[in-house]
Amino acid sequence: MTDTAELIDKAEVRDGKAIVAYSRTEHALAILRDKYKGATYDLTTTAGDKAARAARLELKTLRTDLEKKRAELKAPALLFGKTIDSEAARLTAEIQALETPIDAQIKADEKRREDERIAKEQAEAARRKVHTDGIAKIAGYVALATDLPAERIAAGIAYLEALDLSGFEEFTAEATETRGRTVSALQALHTKAVSREAEAARLEAERIEQARIAAEQAETARKLKEQQDELARQLAEVRQREERIRQEEEARAAEKVRLEKEAAAREEQERQQAESQRRFAEAMSKPAAADAPVVTVQDLAPAPAANVVPMPTKAPAAPSTPPTLNLGAINQRLGNVSVTAEQLRALGFEPAATEKGAKKYHEASFSPMVDSIIAHLRMVQQEFGQRAA
Numbered sequence: 609m610t611d612t613a614e615l616i617d618k619a620e621v622r623d624g625k626a627i628v629a630y631s632r633t634e635h636a637l638a639i640l641r642d643k644y645k646g647a648t649y650d651l652t653t654t655a656g657d658k659a660a661r662a663a664r665l666e667l668k669t670l671r672t673d674l675e676k677k678r679a680e681l682k683a684p685a686l687l688f689g690k691t692i693d694s695e696a697a698r699l700t701a702e703i704q705a706l707e708t709p710i711d712a713q714i715k716a717d718e719k720r721r722e723d724e725r726i727a728k729e730q731a732e733a734a735r736r737k738v739h740t741d742g743i744a745k746i747a748g749y750v751a752l753a754t755d756l757p758a759e760r761i762a763a764g765i766a767y768l769e770a771l772d773l774s775g776f777e778e779f780t781a782e783a784t785e786t787r788g789r790t791v792s793a794l795q796a797l798h799t800k801a802v803s804r805e806a807e808a809a810r811l812e813a814e815r816i817e818q819a820r821i822a823a824e825q826a827e828t829a830r831k832l833k834e835q836q837d838e839l840a841r842q843l844a845e846v847r848q849r850e851e852r853i854r855q856e857e858e859a860r861a862a863e864k865v866r867l868e869k870e871a872a873a874r875e876e877q878e879r880q881q882a883e884s885q886r887r888f889a890e891a892m893s894k895p896a897a898a899d900a901p902v903v904t905v906q907d908l909a910p911a912p913a914a915n916v917v918p919m920p921t922k923a924p925a926a927p928s929t930p931p932t933l934n935l936g937a938i939n940q941r942l943g944n945v946s947v948t949a950e951q952l953r954a955l956g957f958e959p960a961a962t963e964k965g966a967k968k969y970h971e972a973s974f975s976p977m978v979d980s981i982i983a984h985l986r987m988v989q990q991e992f993g994q995r996a997a
Contacts (some may be wrong), residue, residue: 735777765798931961
């Protein structure tokens with residue numbers, strides 16, 4: 609059986625090796641492992657609770673004692689390590705004081721070499737880019753020439769074929785190949801452009817021809833319309849002339865009818881005047897009946913439509929004084945009997961003057977007018993008396 613008095617926790621360095629032994633702790637842990645491993649407690653009872661708490665305290669005490677011992681054993685080692693680090697730091701500073709200038713020279717030269725390498729690479733990249741951009745530009749002529757006129761495409765082909773490619777260095781072969789493809793593509797575009805422009809010229813010529821034909825047709829239509837308008841105008845003039853001739857013929861026919869009627873009326877008037885004169889002469893040679901009816905001047909004429917009045921005896925010569933008697937005054941003196949200028953003219957009395965359409969007679973003509981009217985009334989009275997008998 610091991611003597612617990614010989615068991616101790618220790619740490620030391622032997623022959624440059626660290627030796628750490630927690631013998632006492634390990635011995636106590638072995639005892640507690642046998643004692644508590646797999647142990648269970650009925651914490652619902654006072655005894656069980658007390659036993660569990662006592663077991664936990666015993667294990668916790670062993671653990672905290674181990675931690676204290678560890679700190680105790682490590683303290684000298686920490687101090688030794690700090691001493692080692694401090695001395696090494698001092699020596700390192702002295703070494704770096706010598707090393708740093710040399711390192712700076714080396715790093716400066718390394719940076720110079722790296723800068724030169726980068727500059728060389730950039731210069732090389734720029735040189736290569738000039739050539740690749742030039743090749744891309746040659747290839748890009750196809751896209752630029754897609755919708756150009758044939759003349760400009762032909763100029764581009766001539767330019768590429770004459771282009772010096774010696775400056776492309778190691779890219780000369782690629783540039784030459786690209787130029788060949790581009791020229792071929794441009795030649796195809798040139799052929800299409802020639803066809804396109806020929807077709808456009810044909811269509812333009814057709815358009816011009818169609819415009820010319822349309823203009824000619826429009827001019828022909830305009831002239832035709834002018835001719836139609838002129839024909840319509842002439843036709844209208846013919847119709848107007850025919851209408852005027854028709855109207856003139858109708859007017860002549862109407863005038864002929866009017867003249868015939870007037871001639872017939874004059875003949876009738878002359879007949880009636882002759883008849884009136886005959887009656888007037890007979891009436892003047894016979895005495896008037898005492899009971900003859902009173903007749904107005906409107907009843908004097910046997911044919912009122914023709915306004916025929918029998919001729920009286922000759923009217924007296926006109927005096928030298930101005931005429932002042934008008935029809936209104938004459939009718940008023942006759943008791944508002946209506947006597948017209950035509951009736952007075954039939955009795956032989958002409959107006960001495962006309963003023964603003966009014967007929968004027970001499971005052972001295974009034975008595976002869978009355979005598980003529982009375983004579984005519986007697987003749988009419990005589991006629992009516994004979995009819996009654």
